[in-house]
Amino acid sequence: MTDEPNTVIEVENLVTHYGSRKILDDVSMSVKEGEIMIIMGGSGSGKSTLLRYMMALEQQTSGTIKLLGNDIAKLNQQEMFNLRKKLGVAFQGGALFSSMTVGENIMLPLYEHAKLDMMTMEIMARMKLEVVDLAGFEDLMPSELSGGMIKRAAFARAVVMDPKILFCDEPSAGLDPVVSSAIDDLILKLRDAMNMTVVVVTHELESVFKIADRVTVLDRGHILFIGTVAELRNHKSERIQNLLNRRPEENTVDPDEYLRRLTGDEIRGDAIL
Amino acid sequence: MNISKARESATDFVEKVGRMTVVGVEEIGNGGFLVIESIYWIFFGPGLKQPVRLSHVVVQMVEIGVKAIPIITILSGTIGAMLAIQSIYMLRIFGAESQVTYGVAFSVVREFAPLITGILVAGRSGSALAARLGTMKISQEIDALKVMGINPVRYLVVPALLAMVVMVPCLTMFNMLVGLYCAGLYINLDLGISMAAYVEQTIDILSVGDLMHGIGKSAIFAILIGVIGVVNGASVTGGAEGVGKVTTRSVVQAISAIIFTDMIFAFIATQS
Numbered sequence A: 001m002t003d004e005p006n007t008v009i010e011v012e013n014l015v016t017h018y019g020s021r022k023i024l025d026d027v028s029m030s031v032k033e034g035e036i037m038i039i040m041g042g043s044g045s046g047k048s049t050l051l052r053y054m055m056a057l058e059q060q061t062s063g064t065i066k067l068l069g070n071d072i073a074k075l076n077q078q079e080m081f082n083l084r085k086k087l088g089v090a091f092q093g094g095a096l097f098s099s100m101t102v103g104e105n106i107m108l109p110l111y112e113h114a115k116l117d118m119m120t121m122e123i124m125a126r127m128k129l130e131v132v133d134l135a136g137f138e139d140l141m142p143s144e145l146s147g148g149m150i151k152r153a154a155f156a157r158a159v160v161m162d163p164k165i166l167f168c169d170e171p172s173a174g175l176d177p178v179v180s181s182a183i184d185d186l187i188l189k190l191r192d193a194m195n196m197t198v199v200v201v202t203h204e205l206e207s208v209f210k211i212a213d214r215v216t217v218l219d220r221g222h223i224l225f226i227g228t229v230a231e232l233r234n235h236k237s238e239r240i241q242n243l244l245n246r247r248p249e250e251n252t253v254d255p256d257e258y259l260r261r262l263t264g265d266e267i268r269g270d271a272i273l
Numbered sequence B: 001m002n003i004s005k006a007r008e009s010a011t012d013f014v015e016k017v018g019r020m021t022v023v024g025v026e027e028i029g030n031g032g033f034l035v036i037e038s039i040y041w042i043f044f045g046p047g048l049k050q051p052v053r054l055s056h057v058v059v060q061m062v063e064i065g066v067k068a069i070p071i072i073t074i075l076s077g078t079i080g081a082m083l084a085i086q087s088i089y090m091l092r093i094f095g096a097e098s099q100v101t102y103g104v105a106f107s108v109v110r111e112f113a114p115l116i117t118g119i120l121v122a123g124r125s126g127s128a129l130a131a132r133l134g135t136m137k138i139s140q141e142i143d144a145l146k147v148m149g150i151n152p153v154r155y156l157v158v159p160a161l162l163a164m165v166v167m168v169p170c171l172t173m174f175n176m177l178v179g180l181y182c183a184g185l186y187i188n189l190d191l192g193i194s195m196a197a198y199v200e201q202t203i204d205i206l207s208v209g210d211l212m213h214g215i216g217k218s219a220i221f222a223i224l225i226g227v228i229g230v231v232n233g234a235s236v237t238g239g240a241e242g243v244g245k246v247t248t249r250s251v252v253q254a255i256s257a258i259i260f261t262d263m264i265f266a267f268i269a270t271q272s
Helices: A047-054 A077-084 A102-113 A118-131 A147-159 A177-194 A205-211 A229-233 A238-244 A255-263 B002-044 B054-064 B066-092 B097-138 B141-147 B152-191 B195-205 B208-234 B239-270
Strands: A007-018 A021-032 A036-040 A062-067 A087-090 A165-169 A197-201 A214-219 A222-228
Touching: A007 A047, A007 A197, A021 A047, A021 A062, A021 A197, A021 A214, A021 A222, A036 A047, A036 A177, A036 A205, A047 A062, A047 A165, A047 A197, A087 A147, A087 B141, A102 A118, A102 A147, A118 A147, A118 A177, A147 A165, A147 A177, A165 A177, A177 A197, A177 A205, A205 A229, A214 A229, A214 A238, A222 A229, A222 A238, A229 A238, B002 B152, B002 B208, B054 B066, B054 B097, B054 B152, B066 B097, B066 B152, B097 B141, B097 B152, B097 B195, B097 B208, B097 B239, B141 B152, B152 B195, B152 B208, B208 B239
Parallel strands: A036 A197, A036 A214, A087 A165, A165 A197
Antiparallel strands: A007 A021, A007 A062, A214 A222
């Protein structure tokens, strides 16, 4: 008998607003331990927003988010700090601290949370840099690195505390195909080596087919699909097939509506160029 | 048609005033909350394993205080001499040039030293603080701190605020010394009063209360500069242009706040 893996992320009926605009509407999903879950969707579908809520950076309108069994809305400050130590995040732009060297960036979580001496922390930082193929770059400043190197350094920082869950926001955006494939390999390597649960937001189809265990497709704030890659390929929905085959949406155009959109309810003529 | 347009623009105006008031009150509230939160982290941070690190405070102190010494020296010296020149010119009308020390001592210690130091630190460090936090916000560095379980107020804001509160009064005292010395040099040249007599007279004239008036004010200015810089930096939206805007805004707001507070403080402190 095999044990059913634990659910580490559980999102239930999540509704969120940005100002008065509804971004996510009744989103429910879950991620199991050791799984690579990819969240995909077009621009403005709310995928990055969903990730921000999972990282507990925003307050939802309604619904619950549970990370490692904790309802994040009900945690007090101290419990939240402790939970955060088990999460790692690789941001889209890397978000390395520009005033610190690469090595210091990677050591920062250790320095703040673990009582270790400097030597040990430096060795640990170098080990993580070794994992992301950046050995020997610890004394450079982030501004001296290329885009791909920044992303890999951000991965090293994200995993330095050996987190249970790793969040990646658009890990291959803006990178050439070779580097972005290397980052995919890195994600697989990290998962296999440390049995991390990984949540990746991306719209790179190649990455999706290469690394995903399961895929969540978001569309305009709603869940369109959750399932395995094979199920995704064979899905009947036209919208999903459009997304997979890079076909633009063919909206039927109502001439009157189109004209009204162009001219607006009222032409103000006050744009300043 | 015209009447309805006029009414529309009138309601537009009222709406704008209302919105600006709400934003203003909100920002003042944010500032107040920030001060309370900073004090919280100073005292309770170590217990929560989130201590404010002395090394960060020292780095900020060097940045805000030590590196401002050259420009403070030049400006305070110039202003001291300027005050001496103007006072002598004015007192000559009554034939009372020899009383110039009174004017210079009071103006430098009670007014010019804290004011000039405040304005200078607002321009140098308040703006830098706003720009740094604003850039960190748009490049998601603040988010990165949060997800690492590092409170950004504790890590970024408290060291800067503490450094301001320590260094601005120190710079003010330094400013007083240099200003009074340079005023003395000019008085010595123009009126032939010896430096020793000038120093002695200055010490006679000034009381501890006068010094505390100047230094106390500068501590309040320090908090104003820091809080305004942080609130503006944290409110950045819209990329690099947004950072530029809040940087300018923080300098203008800080200098205005300093001048208003100065007037109110002077009024309250001289009643009785």
